[in-house]
Amino acid sequence: MEILANLAHGFAVALEPMNLLWCFLGVFFGTIVGILPGLGPSATVALLLPLATQMSPTGGIIMMAGIYYGAKYGGSTTSILLNVPGESSSVVTCIDGFEMARRGRAGPALGIAAIASFVAGTVGVVLLMLIAPPVADFALRFGPPEYFALMALGLSMVVLLAGKSMLKALISMFVGLWLATIGIDMFTDIPRYTLDRIELMDGVSFVVVAIGTFAIGEVLANLTSESGGQKFEVPKGLRNLMPNWQDLKDSRFAFLNGSLVGFFVGVLPGAGSTIASFVSYGIEKAVSKHPEKFGKGAVEGVAAPEAANNSETGGALVPLLTLGIPGSGTTAILLAAFILWGLRPGPLLIQDHPELFWGLVASMYIGNVMLLIFNLPLVPVFAQILRLPAYVLYPIILGVSMVGVYSIDQRLLDTWLVAFFGLLGYLMRKMEYPAAPLILGIVLGDLMENAVRQSLMMSRGEISILYSRPLALTMLILAAAVLVGPMFRRIAGWRVKVIEQEA
């Protein structure tokens, strides 16, 4: 009951005309930066930091959070239409989203992404509101061994991302893991594969690799193909541009799966939304009745990762607001904003500043509704982009990719790197190596290496630390199940055949 009273109070705060305006501006800018690849929510929030610190803390945090979750909505747009991941967390959305577009279903893909984002964004806020403090305590139980197990679980998803050849998927993943080792090694302070270049000391940004292998690789492959490039069919009529009942029915479980996975991974300070989207995609495919459709335009393959990366926002706010610990780039800037206002999030924030916490929660409900209202009508508009002829579309993709990559750190080297990875992506396509495992490897490699080395330092080289803690063990068993699952399915498949033959 107390929660309802608090929430009512929160709505009173969030519905004040000025706060409503800040919320609108936040989600509006968020959608735009989400659509633009490279320019992410953290850069935008940082850009608006001077403005926000002039505002009241409540209005400011409402606006900045709006940018944060609004960007997650927009991130799917270029993934689906152009195979250019708009945000790091939208890489997974490219896999089935772009395939849907290729099959003339760009509209339904964009629509389902918006709906999944809305459902999961709302679930994320509900969970943030109801269980923030206990969940924060749960997150603290994650030490290095647990992170290692989580990363192992994430990496096991490679068997679900593999196309025809498991070997090729594994090779692709190992190249990703190797790329993740580039840079200064945190534990010994020794540079690895940096070629004595200062720019490589922090490693290769995985957004560069993702945009290169996905977007530029795709463009190159199309340019050299017989037909001279893609010409997607865009069906006429509004009905064909929206998801139908069957799509929604197929995505029911994906909404739930993505919402929960996203939230709980989001709560962990050392994980991140990219892992959430990979894991939820993996779960979706593992439990699906028709896993063969994944990678060929399965609507669940769009719904699950989009749901995950949206409810992740609610999760990521938990350690920030209850512990004062930021878990991601964007929440680190939100923390900076709090400090500049003279506030310090921590265990006492919710009781000391209820209007701020509950106002934010209420504004997130409102913001998610705003986002749905403003993204759904955009779907048919955006879908028209695919009508553009190849000689217009490809230069746009290349330009957007280059500008996007440069805008991350304003480094010229990154534009060369993206060209290099574009070439790699092209060769991988020609030789039928899947690109998603490469991204999986580069995202998880760094975190996993840190976790395993931290664990072994904690135990002084005793390897049992990795599986002797119950939480870690549970996740490792899950990872093993994911790895051997396809084998069982194959055996079950033989059995059916044998029985059929016998009959």
Added chain:
Amino acid sequence: MKHRLKMLAGSALVAAALGAAPVHAYTPDRTIEFMVHSGPGAGNDVFARSVQGVLGKLKILPQTVQVVNKTGGGGLVAMSYLAEKKGEANPLAVFTSVWFVNPQVRKEAKVTMSDLTPIARLVLEPAVLTVSADSPYKTVKDFIEAAKKNPGTLKQSGGSLTSRDNNTRFLLMKATGTNWQFISMKSGGERVAALLGGHVDMYMMEPAEALEQIRAGKIRVLATLMNKRIPALPDVATLQEQGYKVPEIPQARGFVGPPAMPKGARAYWEGVFTKMHDSPLWKDFLKENYYEDGFLIGPGFEKFSNEYTQQMRGILKEAGIKLVR
């Protein structure tokens, strides 16, 4: 001490104003850039933005200030970018201890602190030794005794090998003949979370990192790592008071400019920061963030810069880290 500093600062200003060589007065004629070497949200980014805020409220500057993030290479990217602006008056950069340390240990570095134009040292960050509230260690002695009983098993979370926390650990281990593990973690958030979750036994941090956790009683402060007690934590004794001969390792923040900045411009910036330092707004900022006033300009800053470089070289060498220059 403080009076002397102020007088020094004052005389530097007068000297600059009356300087024998013709000094051209400088006023910024375009957007002022404050460069930081880390991404938005990191400690020195917040610091730069706070200074930006205070200067904005004081209305000392004729132009707006913009914070520019030049990340990479632990400060080396920002340093070489600043060096490219040789002779210019405008981009200023926030320096931290990394700016002194990294050029000593990275052969890729092309620029050192002595190449840049010193403007002002503004704050000193204190550090404290902390454990989680449910830890069995109530004093530093408890911790050291436990470390003696089981050498190499206790764990401290921290940053990189060249960071202050690892150097202080090294000095404390040497002073007590003990040893324990140092577990590097990427972000301050992860280090605090590891302490709160009981995955490590101890963490040396700047009190501002987990102020609220300290206030809520979730983190216990066992010692101040400075030579003097921190005014905001008057009950916490220093390491030396508790009988451990470990010298403090200062960690300073402030501003530097491009190499060979024109004299007039340097005097202008020194004047700006002197005015800011004297304002009540700045005093409030220092207090809120548990910073120690570390204001130094002119020769005082240069002296600090040289001595600190030498001190860090000594500590790094002792800690077994290879120096490249």
